[in-house]
Amino acid sequence: MNNECPAVFNDQYTSSVGAIVRSQTDYFDDTVRQIIETSIIPRGEPFTVGDYGSHDGSSSKDILEHLLGNWRESPNHQKVFLSMCPTSFYEQCVPDNTFHVLLSFWSVHFLPSSVWYKDSLNTFPDGSRAECDAMAALACDGWQRFLLIRAKEIKSGGCMLLIVPAQDTDMTYGESRVHLQNLWVAMTTVWRLLRDLHQVTECEYEAANYPGYYRNEEELRAPFRDDASPVVKAGLRIRSLTLTHEKIHILKQRCKDIEQETEDMDDLESSVSKFVSAIRSWTEYMFMQALSSRSPDSRRDVVNTFYDLLVEHIKQQDISTCGWDNVIAYVVITKK
Ligand SMILES: C[S@@+](CC[C@H](N)C(=O)[O-])C[C@H]1O[C@@H](n2cnc3c(N)ncnc32)[C@H](O)[C@@H]1O
Secondary structure, three states, rough: OOOOOOOOHHHHHHHHHHHHHHHHHHHHHHHHHHHOOOOOOOOOOOEEEEEEEOOOOOOHHHHHHHHHHHHHHHHOOOEEEEEEOOOOOOOOOOOOOEEEEEEEEEOEEEEEOOEEEOOOOOOOOOOOOOHHHHHHHHHHHHHHHHHHHHHHHHHEEEEEEEEEEEEEEOOOOOOOOOOOOHHHHHHHHHHHHHHOOOOHHHHHHHHHOOOOEEOHHHHHHHHHHHOOOHHHHHOEEEEEEEEEEEEEEEHHHHHHHHOOOOOOOHHHHHHHHHHHHHHHHHHHHHHHHHOOOOOHHHHHHHHHHEEEEEEEEEEEEEEEOOOOOEEEEEEEEEEE
16 A cells, blocks of 8 residues: 555455456566566576555466566576565655566556545546646656656666556547546536535535546656656656557446347346446545545445445446446556
8 A cells, every 4th residue: 555545445346446457467468578588687686576556466466477487487587576565656665776577557547646626526527627737737747756766766678567547538549538437427426416415515525536647648658758858868768558448347248238138127237236346446435535524334324325326327327338448558668
């Protein structure tokens, strides 16, 4: 865990979103093979790997086993060290020149701070222009800060593999513009409903803010564009950056069922409930924090009501047509 992200990614996260992330790490198979085959590390020298924002390590387990196992066997490096840091990655976590390879999956979109949205949970659906600009500026600073610190920690010739929830602003890669845009619309609608029903106060309503930002390709590439940029001067380069649109597997089956017209209400109930419990695992802390002046029982009641209503709300949506894609950026960064 870290000082700046109060989220508790629990077992529910591990079995739902974590399983998706585990399969996404296959994307780096070729890069991992190249890292192993083109090793410049002299025999006998230790090989060091870091995993930042690792939660319980289960999402990166497969890629780490692959990397570490191959490293031990093929190039015969027996001294392999793995670090998962409990401190914030917006600070330097290890001494200079520590890592040959650094992983960070589904974490770098969390910022060290957030704006206070007046009438939205996130930049969308209803962040004001000023709020969205302020969040974009925080994301820009946060990205540069993250990269400059990593440039110190990664050895020359080393690399960083990132999986980052993103947005496809120009729809270059697919049909929906933003990661889970519809989810944020749905959550904001239900949170507003609780305010309008006087189950949460106006102040509690405003206090729920998501400290994450989905960068677009331009924003991800920005620190690397100019030779004079501090990130380029620090030796970092993008080796590859690809955005993909990925269907959320829990709902994918549901969409298929609709196409085949074989749906039944039990399937709908269970697929949407599973989806909402996965979402709950990484959004609940936001509401718990907004309700922090209440007793634990009262907080729990409101939050349970919120997610029950969210299930009902999503069941009313036509999920087959409204682009609930994850937009994911796979990024490989090298250090000269
Ligand atoms: C969505 S989980 C990703 C977990 C795992 N890497 C995966 O891909 O399934 C985000 C993780 O990032 C961590 N995190 C968020 N902000 C962080 C920060 N500033 N420093 C370190 N970890 C952070 C959270 O605590 C959490 O473990």
